[in-house]
Amino acid sequence: MSQQIIIDAHTHIFPRKIAPKATQSIGQFYGLDMNADGMAHVLLEQGDENGIAMFLICSVATRAEQVRAINDFVAQKVRMHPDRFVGLGALHPDMEDPFGEIERIIELGLRGIKLHPDFQLFDIDDARMLPVYRYLAQKGLPVLFHTGDARYDYSRPKKLARVARAVPDLKCIAAHFGGFQRWGESYKTMALPNVWVDTSSSLYALKKEQALALIERFGEDKVLFGTDFPMWEYPQELQRFYDLRLGPATCDKIFYQNFLALFDIPLKTAKAAVPR
Template identity: 35%
Template sequence: MIVDVHAHTPTHTGPVPDADRLTYQGWRTDRPVTTTNSWDDYDAAMADADVSIVFNIAVDDPLASTGLDYRPEDTNAATLAFTRAAPSRRVGFMSVNPTRPDALDQAERWRAEGLVGIKLGPNYQEFDPLGAPALALYGWAERAGLPILFHQGASPIRHAPLRYTYPLVTDEVALRFPELRIVMAHMGHPWGKETVVTIRKHPHVYADVSSIYLRPWVCYESLLAAVEWGCADKLLLGSDFPIANTGEAIAGIRRVNDILAGTALPRVPAELIENIIHADALGALGLTDAITREPW
């Protein structure tokens, strides 16, 4: 089974009206990204995945032009409706801001509704990932058995603090919450080596490869580091829709060695790439029954 662990909830249930259509230049270097999309657009993008994990980032100060355009209530309601429409193929994660006074109440509410994990972007949501409110949410998630997928690494958004997404911050989180299942998005690009040494030491910390294939050297360096440090089995497939789609993600990591033609540099083993594509992501995150379970 192919599981795409990193996709964003569509902005529109039906076709996107021309007046609503938005693109953003900053997410890719080769072309602009259309940040408004329909349920059908999502299904087309996920055609090569059997199951996808879907979410958005709840921000209190929306940045519509970049695609960060959902307030907490909107993003979770949209994700829930979308996953309920195809529960055997879509697994929904909530997003909450730990600094909101009702954060834990909201987390419990959306858990009860059927969202089975949490997506956090401390840089976009403007909270300290090692601050007391965030630690309280991690503790709740650990007790409740909900995995957390963190945005890690670079962002083109100027106001988003890079220090909040540096991979070694996740090491601190995992030290305090050893049973919390964590996914480090984008292999922390460009800090792939820091991500690798973090997932290597923590049994329940993983990384997804979303978007790294858009930058060939980052992709090669990051995957080779996982090979050399013996933790390539901790890598999960992700596309980062709408920035890319599952097929593009698969093709991109399969091309990881293309830049090495004519060199003696070490290759990333082909079997490793196939293991990422077919990784048991739901099992790793404690979500084996996520596509069949009833709401709590």
Template identity: 25%
Template sequence: MSEPGTFDVADLVAVDVHTHAEISADGHPSLSPELEAAKGAYFKASGPPPTIAQMAEYYRERRIAAVVFTVDAEAATGHPPIRNEEVAAACAEHADILIPFASIDPWRGRAAARRARVLARDHGVRGFKFHPSLQEFFPNDRMAYPLYEALEELGLPALFHTGQTGIGAGVRGGAGIRLKYSNPLHVDDVAADFPELPIILAHPSFPWQDEALAIATHKPQVHIDLSGWSPKYFPPQLVRYANSLLKEKVLFGSDYPAITPDRWLADFEKLDIKPEVRPLILKENAARLLHLDTRPK
């Protein structure tokens, strides 16, 4: 593996575009105890969440680069997020393997756009994560458009959670979290209105898988990550499109620590994916989208 502070794409086995920073340096969790417990039960995950330094060690051992982010949903949940600056600084300490994304609650209005520019300029953030169900907003709500304008100007990708979420699953009333916000069709408007904005639809978008495939086929800048599900549960149409029309727009993502890359990759090995498509999904598509060959050293 390359020395810290460098980034040797050729030496990587894969690029995981979807991992979560779940605890801050001072022990502050990214979710409330109720939601964290429910998520652990849903994904059958146990043990304390890893620190970002522990994540770096884990991924470095496997020669897998990882995009790391948290979720800022304070307006809807009342729970303060892990600071983006902390995530970015921790990733910078492990710049040979970790790629920092940020999350800004779109309900912060125009201040969100200003903050996005600062995070990109001063903290090396390489993309932004949105979780519409947790943040309680439709992606095509105009109040979020100044933020998208900033991201488009910066040339940084916007990654949107889509489909059902394990957060709140099994809790009374789903903890009040509404799935309607994460229908990928709402992101289609964003892709149409911001044609130069790179977009990632996170997860198999259950129950809207066909909608996600249609959008990614229709809009040149829309990609799909495969996180949050074991590949053995992928809908057949997702596998078919990943093998053909969308082979250059589908990305490996695990949702670590909810799902480990070890488990995901073992199940992906058994999936009926063409040999020439596997490296595209595991590394090459993400390296191109994230401009890893031009990453600051």
């Protein structure tokens, strides 16, 4: 029996000098105890212990002046571990030249963008971001959006649905089943042709029947497995996923096939990356 290929489609990493503080800040923001610092080597170690082949890595720019340094950092980690890491670049709505930075992100070898409206304090459907989204769509770069925190309106699922409709060529990945704490709104508004969702920071709160309903709603071809490392630990997140009792073909799609198709990565690359 061949080993299951698992790709974690939602992880965060930070430079060593700020990792403890950054991880603690995330824990405080969400009211969670964090069990690991978000450093690349910790992610790899924990991933190897739990059979994770590849990781989508990112970091959020909470200020415009952080963007270049974050992108350089993520690109460096991808160069160090090209068979394990797929990197997303950072942008910020207040930066002066997002289009120039998008070109640089492509040159750095990063494969998409991560935006966190609640951290970055902007509405997903802010009109000033539409030209950026159109440019990203033109360049074929998917965007991973944090979505749905009930404490804020910035990241409401219906706002991402407006973007997805306005820019139908933009590949939108709506984190947390499209609606962290707003799963009902996600279910109603975001089942669109250019929207994918990931399972991160959701399975701990959703009942089995809720999670299955969301998978059916979005379609098993549009769901990615993700953990939101360092927020959650692999044994627990994997068990929560397995507890859904999905069939082997559906598990394969969610664990790795959908990810490889979305980012146009050959299957042989994922197979080569499976920890032995």
